[in-house]
């Protein structure tokens with residue numbers, strides 16, 4: 001591992017030098033263990049503690065297959081899917097690995113009693129498998145998390161529709177919260193030159209998801225002038241949705257839960273911000289019943305902020321808690337686009353407001369390679385910026401996941417893997433200087 005790191009840091013090692021590096025037999029990765037899937041049985045979701053279930057283990061290096069690449073991971077980030085994995089909700093991810101293991105001789109590698117997790121990385125290609133021509137050892141890359149087999153016709157218009165579509169590091173093994181990761185080569189994209197390893201690793205999953213959900217024609221297809229209600233606007237997904245709305249000539253209406261988060265949204269350039277905590281919305285009277293008067297109070301507040309207009313698009317992910325309100329406040333003919341259900345997946349809403357006002361609900365999930373590429377290109381061009389707030393070591397990943405689970409974080413939380421310190425890996429200092437304030441907007445808040 002030492003020689004790998006030295007080659008990366010030397011900056012003048014050639015592709016041949018990287019190809020000649022001896023690979024270690026094992027590496028350190030953040031795991032959950034199959035024999036611990038019941039460890040939180042009987043506890044409330046909130047009480048399940050990722051610090052207890054996430055381990056840092058030495059695991060054997062997987063065999064490299066056709067179309068694949070082994071990548072030295074300099075940095076990764078914590079996504080909420082790793083929180084789900086760590087609390088074994090809504091399902092243990094070992095079921096996904098078992099199912100993947102049944103696909104072929106090669107995929108059987110993934111079905112192990114441990115799961116190396118993580119769905120983001122920035123690093124350097126170490127080896128490529130047979131059939132990989134577009135990438136070479138030594139390439140500095142980020143990886144998106146769409147893993148597809150593409151053997152069926154179903155995925156050939158939009159790879160997210162492939163029946164064997166999986167999220168790498170969640171529904172596959174050998175993820176990015178590790179010193180080395182195994183990816184398919186069609187997950188690779190160029191690392192933005194003006195960013196450090198940890199900054200480059202931060203946007204990937206959420207940026208691509210927000211791009212498809214909000215901008216792509218596969219999602220809401222946002223246009224100039226749209227009013228976009230963004231839940232959790234300073235969180236992982238929301239901090240990119242807010243930037244896409246602003247960069248695309250739309251008006252974000254940002255919902256957050258504290259004055260500090262409201263301030264971050266304003267710093268991104270948003271003017272319409274709602275502090276849901278300060279304004280005390282209670283969309284649910286009790287476990288079973290919602291309060292439509294609260295939906296209306298929320299809608300009135302939105303109208304105050306927009307000069308009387310309703311929202312064209314709701315960027316949804318909290319789920320059960322907010323979905324009724326989201327459907328209610330959407331404009332006639334507008335779109336509710338959802339990619340998650342953090343607060344509960346059995347949603348309830350008043351369908352009269354949907355059909356009578358010709359609204360649409362769209363389901364969206366991650367992004368295809370093209371969408372992830374477009375989203376990464378916007379980062380590389382300095383049009384969208386990472387929203388990294390805090391960086392942890394691999395050893396501290398449990399704490400990092402705990403922070404995200406308890407909503408104690410801002411924007412994105414980074415994790416250093418092989419990178420010995422923050423700030424390394426910047427290749428274009430001139431471009432970085434132009435965007436430094438925006439890159440650091442979320443730091444140390």
Ligand SMILES: C/C=C/C(=O)SCCNC(=O)CCNC(=O)[C@H](O)C(C)(C)COP(=O)(O)OP(=O)(O)OC[C@H]1O[C@@H](n2cnc3c(N)ncnc32)[C@H](O)[C@@H]1OP(=O)(O)O
Pocket residue numbers: 080081084089090091145167205209339340366
């Ligand atoms: C990028 C980051 C993303 C995120 O962070 S997303 C948030 C985290 N992710 C999650 O929380 C999602 C976790 N996943 C799940 O909860 C589950 O993954 C699903 C609920 C999505 C699916 O559950 P399952 O049990 O895998 O699927 P089934 O379709 O309910 O059951 C499979 C069996 O049911 C059969 N089946 C499917 N559709 C039908 C149908 N329409 N009529 C009859 N049978 C059906 C199948 O064939 C199969 O059968 P057979 O078990 O024999 O193989």
Ligand SMILES: NC(=O)C1=CN([C@@H]2O[C@H](COP(=O)(O)OP(=O)(O)OC[C@H]3O[C@@H](n4cnc5c(N)ncnc54)[C@H](OP(=O)(O)O)[C@@H]3O)[C@@H](O)[C@H]2O)C=CC1
Pocket residue numbers: 079080081084205206209231232233234235236237238255256257258261276317318321322339340341342343364365366367404407411
């Ligand atoms: N399908 C897909 O492809 C993807 C799905 N996801 C899923 O989306 C969800 C959010 O992910 P991410 O943005 O990274 O997570 P974060 O925790 O970083 O951000 C979510 C934000 O949502 C807000 N929020 C949380 N709970 C509620 C609630 N009950 N009511 C209103 N607002 C709430 C919080 O902001 P505040 O407190 O300031 O209001 C929080 O900061 C997760 O469930 C994740 O698994 C994520 C990425 C991809």
